[in-house]
Amino acid sequence: MIAQVSGEGRPLVAIHGFGVDHRIMLPLEEIIDGAGWQRIYVDLPWAEGNAEDQASSADHVAQGALDDIQEYLGDQPFAVIGNSYGGMIARHIAHELRDQVLGLATLAGVFEPVHRARTLPLRQVVRNDPSVLARAGQVRDDYEEMTVVQSEATLNAFIRYALPGLRGANQTVLERVAADYALSVEPEVAHPAPFEAPSLHLFGRQDHVTGYEDGWKLRDHYVRGTFAVLDAAGHNAHLERPDLTAALLMDWLLRSSASAR
Secondary structure, three states, rough: EEEEEEEEOEEEEEOOOOOOHHHHHHHHHHHHOOOOEEEEEEEEOOOOOOOOOOOOOHHHHHHHHHHHHHHHHHOOOEEEEEEEEHHHHHHHHHHOOOHEEEHHHHEOOOOOOOOHHOOOOOOOOOOOHHHHHHHHHHHHHHHHHHHOOOHHHHHHHHHHHHHHHHHHHHHHHHHHHHHOOOOOOOOOHOOOOOOOOOOEEEEEOOOOOOOOOHHHOOOOEOEEEEEEOOOOOOOOOOHHHHHHHHHHHHHHHHHHHHOOO
8 A cells, every 4th residue: 555655756665575664765855855756655565554564475565566656646657765675665666667767776675485495694793782782672672783883873773663564464374375475486587588777786794584686697687777785784785874875776777767867
């Protein structure tokens, strides 16, 4: 469902990852506000309060998001950005609506849905800070599991943007979708012609959840793609490296705007 709409301009659809909700994407507000893009945040079926809670597979999730976007935007051109699992859904939407899509971005996106088949770096914490872990209190386990840069800033960002979705997620829906986690056909297989709209694929060098090697394998498909692997960044790369993420996103949006003209 459409969870939040902000600003005015060309539509930018934002899709969150597995087990969280649209709030993980809200750091985009500080980056994009005033840049001429309207932000349209989608909540996937497990998000708290989502009435569309019957999804039982990745295909259902992807089709539901596609239907919501088409209902809201009609035939308007738009760009789409997805984080983690939302990156896989965003790729599906971008290929299904290729003639309508101005650009595609993925943040720590899922490119290999089968976890055991992923090429992953070893778990590594770049910056340890015991005082931050102590301050995390009851959320320490969730924070520590994903974070590779332990700091006041990343803890505050995790509590503000990630934790609400984690706490409110519908576990029954998550379990159903987790059992059928992969799309039946990968977008680049279903639509093998090179993807010619501007794209950005941003990865964390220390992302032990989705990694970066599997996305890099598709570099020839995304012929106008920027591929960036950020050091000192894990699966929540956009929370750990906000300034560099902002620069790359603004570059992608400028390229997408130029392609629209």
